[in-house]
Amino acid sequence: MNNNSVLKRLVSNPDFSRLLILILMFTLTAVLQRNFFAMKSIVRNINSFTPLILLTMGQAVVILSGGLDLSVGTALSLMTCVLTSVMKEGVPITGFFALAVAFAVAMAIGAVNGFGIGYLRIPPVIVTFATSFIWLGIALFLRPTPGGETVDWFQAFYKIRNIETAPAFLKAFGEIIPPALILVLLGCVLWWVISRTKTGRYIYAVGSNSQSAYETGINTAWVQMRACMINSVFILLAALFFVGQNRSGDARMGDPLTLKAIAAAVVGGIALTGGRGSVYFALIGALIFSFVSKIIFFANIPNAFQTLFGGVIVIVAIAGSQVYTLSSRRAMEESKLT
Amino acid sequence: MSVVGSFRDSTAYKVVDRYKKLIIAFLLIGFLFVLGEIVVETFLTVGQILLTIKLASFIALFGLCQMVVIASGGSGLDLSVGYTATITAVFTAAIMDGQNANLWMAILVAIGLGIAIGLMNGVLTAYFKLPPLVVTLAMANILQGVINVYTAGKNITGRPSPVLQIIAAKSSGMFPNILFILLIITPIVMIIMYKTKWGLKLFGSGSNETAAYLSGVNVKMVRCTAFIISGTLASLLGLLLLGNMGIAFKDMGSNYVMPSIAAAVVGGVSLTGGDGNYLGVILGAIFLQTLTNLLVALGWGDAGKWTGFGIVLFVLLILYVSNRRKR
Numbered sequence: 001m002n003n004n005s006v007l008k009r010l011v012s013n014p015d016f017s018r019l020l021i022l023i024l025m026f027t028l029t030a031v032l033q034r035n036f037f038a039m040k041s042i043v044r045n046i047n048s049f050t051p052l053i054l055l056t057m058g059q060a061v062v063i064l065s066g067g068l069d070l071s072v073g074t075a076l077s078l079m080t081c082v083l084t085s086v087m088k089e090g091v092p093i094t095g096f097f098a099l100a101v102a103f104a105v106a107m108a109i110g111a112v113n114g115f116g117i118g119y120l121r122i123p124p125v126i127v128t129f130a131t132s133f134i135w136l137g138i139a140l141f142l143r144p145t146p147g148g149e150t151v152d153w154f155q156a157f158y159k160i161r162n163i164e165t166a167p168a169f170l171k172a173f174g175e176i177i178p179p180a181l182i183l184v185l186l187g188c189v190l191w192w193v194i195s196r197t198k199t200g201r202y203i204y205a206v207g208s209n210s211q212s213a214y215e216t217g218i219n220t221a222w223v224q225m226r227a228c229m230i231n232s233v234f235i236l237l238a239a240l241f242f243v244g245q246n247r248s249g250d251a252r253m254g255d256p257l258t259l260k261a262i263a264a265a266v267v268g269g270i271a272l273t274g275g276r277g278s279v280y281f282a283l284i285g286a287l288i289f290s291f292v293s294k295i296i297f298f299a300n301i302p303n304a305f306q307t308l309f310g311g312v313i314v315i316v317a318i319a320g321s322q323v324y325t326l327s328s329r330r331a332m333e334e335s336k337l338t
Numbered sequence: 339m340s341v342v343g344s345f346r347d348s349t350a351y352k353v354v355d356r357y358k359k360l361i362i363a364f365l366l367i368g369f370l371f372v373l374g375e376i377v378v379e380t381f382l383t384v385g386q387i388l389l390t391i392k393l394a395s396f397i398a399l400f401g402l403c404q405m406v407v408i409a410s411g412g413s414g415l416d417l418s419v420g421y422t423a424t425i426t427a428v429f430t431a432a433i434m435d436g437q438n439a440n441l442w443m444a445i446l447v448a449i450g451l452g453i454a455i456g457l458m459n460g461v462l463t464a465y466f467k468l469p470p471l472v473v474t475l476a477m478a479n480i481l482q483g484v485i486n487v488y489t490a491g492k493n494i495t496g497r498p499s500p501v502l503q504i505i506a507a508k509s510s511g512m513f514p515n516i517l518f519i520l521l522i523i524t525p526i527v528m529i530i531m532y533k534t535k536w537g538l539k540l541f542g543s544g545s546n547e548t549a550a551y552l553s554g555v556n557v558k559m560v561r562c563t564a565f566i567i568s569g570t571l572a573s574l575l576g577l578l579l580l581g582n583m584g585i586a587f588k589d590m591g592s593n594y595v596m597p598s599i600a601a602a603v604v605g606g607v608s609l610t611g612g613d614g615n616y617l618g619v620i621l622g623a624i625f626l627q628t629l630t631n632l633l634v635a636l637g638w639g640d641a642g643k644w645t646g647f648g649i650v651l652f653v654l655l656i657l658y659v660s661n662r663r664k665r
Contacts, residue, residue: 070471116652120660123413125471126609130651133596137645144641259475272469304490308483314476319466 008335015281018269022284025291032298043178045294047158047245050180051076051238053286055261056268057187058234060282063265065227066207066274067117067124071132072235072261075109076254078139079239084148084249095151102236109135110232114225121221132258139251146250150243157183157244179244183237184283191279194230203227208275256310263314264289266321289317359606359658363621366604370628378635384512390627392514396582398623399520399575400598401605402527403568405619407470408602409531410564411544411557411611414463415599417474419572421481422455423591426576428485431496431586441499448573455481456569460562478595485588494587498580506581516578520620527616540564545612596644597626600651609659626650 030036055072062069082105086098109131116127155162160174194200202223205213214220243249268285270277296309354361374381400419407414429451430444459477463470498506505515531537542550543557551557572591580586603609604625605618626647633642 068469068472070475116655120656122655122659122661123609125413125469126415126659127652127655129415129471129599130648130655133644133648134652135648137641137643137648140639140641140644144639256479259472259479262472263476272472302487302490304487305483307486308480311476311479311481311483314479315462315473318468318472318476319462322466322468 005335015269015278018267018281018284018288022288022291025288025295029291029294029298032295039175046178046184047180049287049290050184050241051257052260052264052290053184053283054187054234054238054241055257056264056282056286056289057191057279058231059261060265060268060270060277060279061191061203061227061234062124062231063262063270063272063274064207064277064279065203065224066210067113067224067227068128068262068272069113069228069231070125070128070258071109071113071135072231073254073256073258074132074135074139075106075232076235076239076242076257077249077251078109078135078142079106079236080242080246080253081139081142081148081249081251083154083239083243084150084247085142087148087150087154089149089151092151092153095154098151098154102239106232106236107229109235110229111225113231114221114228117228118221118224136251139249143249143251146248146253148249150247154240155244155247157240159244180241183241187234187237188280188283190230190233195279199223199226204275206275256307259314260289260310261286263317267317269321269325271325289313357615360615360618360621363604363606363618363625367621367625367628370625370632374628374632374635378632381632381635386631388509388512388514390624390631392509392516393630394620394623394627395514395516395520396575396579397594397597397601397626398620399523399578400572400594401601401619401623402523402616403571403575404598404602405605405607405614405616406540406564406571407568408607408609409540409544409611409614410561411547412463412470412561413610414470414561414564415474415609416459416565416568416572417471417595418455418459418477418481419568419575419598420589420591420593420595421478421485422452422569422572423576423579423594424586424589425481425485426451426573427580427586427590428488428494428588430577431494431498431580434496434499434502436497436499438499438501441501444499444577445574448577449570452570452573453566454569455573456566457562459569460565463565464558464561478592482589489588494585496586497584498577502577502581503584504581506578507584516582519578524616524620531614531616541612543611596647596651597623600647600654601626603651603654603658606658609655 033041035041055076059069059072079102083098083102086094086101088094113128113131116122116131117124120127152163152165156166156174157179160166160179161171202213202218203226205216205218206220206223210220213223242253264286265277265282266272266285267288268277268282270282270285292313293310301309371382380386400423403416403419407416426448430447433447434440434444455477459470459474462468462473505519508515510518531540539550539555539560542553542555543560547557576591579590583590601619601622602614604622605615605620607614607619629646629650630643633639633646636642
């Protein structure tokens with residue numbers, strides 16, 4: 001084995017080139033954004049990337065299990081509406097009630113999606129397309145227009161400094177490590193734990209070959225349902241962040257994030273056919289996606305172009321990853337043959 | 339046992355079995371009308387029914403786009419129909435500017451736009467093997483973006499030509515004119531889908547891809563064509579929507595996407611492809627419009643409408659599409 005082939009293998013390894021792209025995008029953004037390394041802009045970047053990162057990781061779990069969730073955006077909106085409907089301003093205890101109710105709602109959302117995907121075996125895209133309208137409708141019942149009340153301490157999910165009653169050391173801590181980062185780390189830890197249990201391995205098994213997983217005695221339906229529930233937890237984390245940030249609920253706010261989360265997962269190397277990819281690389285995909293959006297933003301493109309470029313990026317990203325994955329697999333096979 | 343067996347062989351059973359889903363759709367509509375009449379007074383009047391049919395015609399026509407794409411298989415669905423219609427309406431409003439003479443130009447532009455959008459969807463899904471829902475959702479985003487760019491800093495100008503308004507919005511006597519369009523299109527669709535070679539290829543690609551391929555059907559081409567037809571139809575529907583509303587606005591078509599898919603499912607179009615009856619889609623559209631009317635009459639508005647549509651679609655998916663493992 002000579003050097004040349006090692007290099008060739010490294011380049012044709014998709015994960016390696018994804019890291020390269022991330023570094024490239026990171027550098028480009030650092031060059032374009034003034035004060036990129038200032039504490040303030042780092043925190044601002046983390047805050048603006050967090051929702052997509054969380055949703056992408058959740059979506060990745062569902063895709064790995066052989067599903068796909070088109071209801072992520074409206075589920076997120078619904079959770080923000082539930083949170084802000086249960087909370088009463090100035091009554092701190094209602095915040096805990098809201099957390100409990102929102103968690104129950106999240107589990108219910110995951111259970112319904114998982115029931116359709118796993119137990120009923122309806123094509124995932126279509127069943128979650130249907131449920132996305134149920135979530136939207138319920139969210140509109142709760143909040144026909146954006147608004148709602150939040151308790152003061154809920155800002156702990158966004159900026160601890162904004163809470164007047166918080167002790168000084170917590171405020172200082174929040175300045176160094178923003179709550180958004182903690183939410184992302186929480187998501188990573190959650191997946192780290194799950195991926196070390198049976199559930200984690202079953203998710204891959206069911207996603208890559210549902211039939212043989214079933215035949216080896218895995219309860220595939222229950223595994224897919226659990227994957228949807230894990231996704232719901234990630235969505236809930238994003239909802240907490242949004243409510244902390246905006247202090248209101250909005251039945252329409254999550255819509256654009258659905259597609260971005262899918263695209264970011266694909267950029268991160270999650271195969272839409274299921275069973276292949278890594279949730280951590282989905283995180284990297286979300287980062288790449290966010291940096292690209294950021295770069296487009298710095299290129300001084302008018303606001304009106306944002307939606308257009310969002311859609312184009314998604315198509316290019318998905319088509320590009322597909323072509324790249326296919327061609328690199330072919331290259332790998334050829335290098336094995338020779 | 340033999341009694342059941344002989345019943346299963348009888349012609350009546352076969353007819354019922356074949357049109358099972360149509361009958362269910364019909365019963366659902368009847369149920370809603372009765373329910374509406376009980377809950378809301380003056381629900382079941384001639385005027386109300388004709389209005390329902392007029393509004394349902396648009397859903398049914400969008401449903402045709404979905405049906406063609408779904409029938410071609412590959413778990414196809416077209417989520418970009420709403421914005422395809424919108425972008426055509428926005429562009430052609432300026433072209434027509436209220437003049438009948440400009441209608442031909444507008445129709446040409448509509449067809450051109452529809453083919454271009456459908457071709458992109460088709461190539462990406464059929465040849466690049468990307469999931470249709472994701473591709474068409476992204477396409478919807480792109481079209482919405484184009485509309486945003488086009489309308490940035492200025493108003494959408496122009497009006498539809500009078501002929502278009504007569505076709506889409508006015509009535510002859512008591513019957514809405516759009517109903518006649520539907521009555522003309524339905525037999526044409528039925529003939530193309532069930533009596534021509536191309537229809538056979540379409541359903542063949544949907545029901546068994548491998549068999550169709552081995553018997554010489556270019557499955558990719560058929561699927562791509564299905565998307566082109568869907569795009570073109572949606573684009574022409576944009577003209578009708580424009581005629582109905584009188585002006586173009588930013589998201590005039592987006593509310594039709596979900597109902598069009600739901601109408602296809604209610605109407606018994608198999609989502610795995612290869613099967614479907616356009617009459618069912620029309621019944622499905624009428625059902626959804628009646629449901630909307632009922633929910634609006636009850637004062638539940640948008641929230642009730644979307645929840646209702648979501649639940650109806652979910653329940654029918656369970657009944658029609660569910661593929662539980664046999665134990």
